[in-house]
Amino acid sequence: MTRVFLSVFTAMSLIVLGDTAGKFLTEAGAAPAFVAWTRFGLAALLLLPFCGLTRADLPYLIDWRLWLRAFVICAAVTSILNGLKLEPIANVFGAFFIGPLVAFCLSAVFLKEQVTFVRALLLLVGLGGVLLVVKPGFGASIGLLFGLLAGTLYGGYLTLTRWLAPQVRPRLLLFSHLAIGGLILAAPGLSQPLPALDPSTVFFIFASALCSAAGNYILVITSRSTPASVISPLIYTQLISAIIAGFVFFGDLPDLIAFVGLVLIFCSGVLSLVFVGREAQRAIE
Numbered sequence: 001m002t003r004v005f006l007s008v009f010t011a012m013s014l015i016v017l018g019d020t021a022g023k024f025l026t027e028a029g030a031a032p033a034f035v036a037w038t039r040f041g042l043a044a045l046l047l048l049p050f051c052g053l054t055r056a057d058l059p060y061l062i063d064w065r066l067w068l069r070a071f072v073i074c075a076a077v078t079s080i081l082n083g084l085k086l087e088p089i090a091n092v093f094g095a096f097f098i099g100p101l102v103a104f105c106l107s108a109v110f111l112k113e114q115v116t117f118v119r120a121l122l123l124l125v126g127l128g129g130v131l132l133v134v135k136p137g138f139g140a141s142i143g144l145l146f147g148l149l150a151g152t153l154y155g156g157y158l159t160l161t162r163w164l165a166p167q168v169r170p171r172l173l174l175f176s177h178l179a180i181g182g183l184i185l186a187a188p189g190l191s192q193p194l195p196a197l198d199p200s201t202v203f204f205i206f207a208s209a210l211c212s213a214a215g216n217y218i219l220v221i222t223s224r225s226t227p228a229s230v231i232s233p234l235i236y237t238q239l240i241s242a243i244i245a246g247f248v249f250f251g252d253l254p255d256l257i258a259f260v261g262l263v264l265i266f267c268s269g270v271l272s273l274v275f276v277g278r279e280a281q282r283a284i285e
Helices: 002-027 032-050 055-062 064-086 089-096 099-110 117-134 142-164 170-191 199-223 228-250 256-284
Strands: none
Touching: 002 032, 002 064, 002 089, 002 199, 002 228, 032 064, 032 170, 032 199, 055 064, 055 170, 064 089, 064 142, 064 170, 089 117, 089 142, 089 228, 089 256, 099 117, 099 142, 117 142, 117 256, 170 199, 228 256
16 A cells, blocks of 8 residues: 555656646746647657557547547646646645546446445535635635636546546556647647747746656556555645645745645545545455
């Protein structure tokens, strides 16, 4: 379990660093659609040698289900980059964590996954934390609404991934959303005013793509030997990285109410992991 925790925490930290680089780019004037396009396109090129693509995989690249999944994650990434342009990293990620609740509901309705009272209760605790971060009706900003939209879309992406995972091998799933996403975002990304390609901009473009690609690749490798029910709650460790990155790079710290909300979100994720572990132990016994 320690190895899995370290792997997922490393993956989540890399993804946060990718979004941090994206925030630097958008604050410097780069359009979120351009940043998203470079992230998907460069990541696809970087992962191409490792994805084991064969001729038999080519029909999947025109499968409407993979295109739908890629479109949803493109919209999610573009939304979170818009949110990060306007709000501190930790707050946007707090709003983003509406995603697990959305995935839970969609999976129960469309994939007929089992609903347990404890899991539902813990997700509602997490929702309470999201509401404390977003503060609907009490100063919720456009940036946080973008975070909520990104989380909602990500919940749909997670559900589509669960639907397709038994039918498509993991590395192909990862490569497909990057490659198709690069195609989807090419027109909106290139239609925006392009930033000046000075050394710092080029560095952050590559840092955004590299960190995001590496984080997602580690998740895929970890998923090969670890059940999704164990990995999913560990994704909440992303909040730790988001708070640290926001403070180190931008001097941002959540206010007291938002911090309480982030703690609730994190605790609901940790308790979900404990609950999953107990369920697995009972199944073994």
